[in-house]
Amino acid sequence: MVKIPVRAERNYQVSIGVEWRSVISDISSRYTQILIIAPQSMKDLLSLDDDRTFFTADGESQKDIAEVVRVWDRLGELSIGRKGAIIAIGGGATTDLGGFVASTWLRGIDWFAIPTTLAGMVDAAIGGKTGINTSAGKNLVGSFYSPQSVDIDLTFLETLSDRDFAAGLAEVVKTGLIADTSILTLIENCNSLKEIRQISSELIAKSVAVKSGVVSSDFREGKVREILNFGHTFGHAVEKMSGYTLRHGEAVSIGTVYALYLSEELGELDPVVTERARGILTKIGLPTHSKEFEWDGLLGLMHGDKKAHSGSLRFIGLAGIEKPIWLESVPEAAARRAYERICR
Template identity: 50%
Template sequence: MTTTRISVGGDYDVVIGNGLLQELPGLVGEGVQRVLIVHPRALAATGEAVREDLVAQGFEAYAAEVPDAEEAKTAQVAAFLWGVLGQAGFTRSDAIVSVGGGATTDLAGFVAATWLRGIRVVHVPTTLLGMVDAAVGGKTGINTPEGKNLVGAFHPPAGVLCDLTTLETLPQHDFVAGMAEVVKCGFIADPVILNLVESDLEGARSAQGPHVRELIERAVRVKADVVAADLRESSLREVLNYGHTFGHAVEQVERYAFRHGAAVSIGMVYVAELARLAGKLDDELVERHRSVLGGLGLPTTYRGDRWPQLLDAMKRDKKSRGSMLRFVVLQGLARPARLEGPDPALLQAAYAEVSADVTGRAVSL
């Protein structure tokens, strides 16, 4: 299969294809002597294979294992990696390579951004979520007890390597959760994504589906176009957070036991209902949210007894300004807009529309 290269503002490329490990040294770049491969515990063998390959290419390569998923995104784990870099003598001309999902990407990017005020980082995402979201755009971050990604930095990578072969061993729940971010790109910018998913819902649930590569490439292009126009999320880039304000609140209330994509799926239905109640969106497009996401097997409801905690978490969202809540909404298909300071009654009414009973039809993926 051919290799696809998608430029992000001319600053770096996202390389998509199969069997791409040979591309990694070129993305790491000339003049780099030391490379730290950051990988989760579950990908120890993959991280070691990448390390050995870089050593064979003449690099002084090290591997550092971090916890799986959101447990990696803490100040303590970041400090551990800073210690590894210091002990190995990493300088500004050296680099980090992340191998893993979105949490590993966020952590490794943050450590790269903060070591010596910024060294090169190359992302090798191994999950669908990592490929279409976390690895592209340069947003890095770690969590605190007060919220998700509240500590972070903008630090664009030197390159992103999306080897689709890695998706073949990804558990289906993780693959389906990643599809939430793909569908998000369809709603905010590229309706062809929705058409492809709806044409074969079963195929869209599998890494072997006939449209998976096109779906990934389209989602990456959506993000690349938005990021290139607004690197530091001053305006346009906020549209990529569609569904994330409520979704991040669910993650926090659930102590990150929910997969990110599952929470964002509920968040998109919530914000669609909010837009409908605010007179911005018609019933048909709201129902399309439920049918597409539900058809993929993603949750579209959440337990109905958590409103005070969710509201408190949303008030700490990065898009909030002072005490004013701000949401990315749709005023039509692929027509994102902002809803600022909605009436509290609307917020709670939208919550009622996505609420399930406590025993729960809304089950974490």
């Protein structure tokens, strides 16, 4: 088992290679009251005790205030007190929801994350960002509220569809681009998604090490942590405009290529890096271009993004691999030119 520490408002560990049922038994022995939150679509797979499990809507639709109210009601019915705890088991949408509910119930109770998707294992469950969406955009309501632990059971990847596995790889590639080129090489050395699956544990350990290191140095996203948003400003806008029919990682893949084009447009990046990244994303089977989304809508959403400052466009770009940069006050004309290349 690999254990990686995270320093945040409390210190905790990410454990890679656990057996999830033992983790639940252990947590249950330490708390008098537990509510497990899991997606309805995993009900058969998990076969959990219905009395203490809240089954959520599937996918992004669970990150909604109506779903939060339903969980609050269930916590009330079960009279979960300050000494109770929540266990969120599922993909990134479920851990985002579970963490958010935990942060708001009785002004904060303990919670535990058991991520079951690759995106959850390498990204969403780590770092204490919890949240839900609003009609104005993604993750606009939320909290910084760390779990007590993140426990990764790699056997969950066996049932994960190729589509969801590939979507999770978008975050792995992002991590490689901003901070660890060895991740990119590992993927480049594989000839198929099947081969990439075989090196999952190595990719997860490397990605978690980067994320926990960045989060530990800047938990509340003063500045350094913003590098993890590489590809996400355009990606979130695309994801919202798709009506969440695109997986988060698919939108991030398009957003990654956009951020690279923008870095080129602003004279910071050698196009060779963009081509390398595009090659990796394409090999994984992720989208890198789309004509589907009109510019005005995307622009409006990007202006409303949490990372925008006083109405000006801001992005994380790259000056090279492992060299993230802050692109401040980006002129709309440059942003538009990068968009036009995404439409090709």
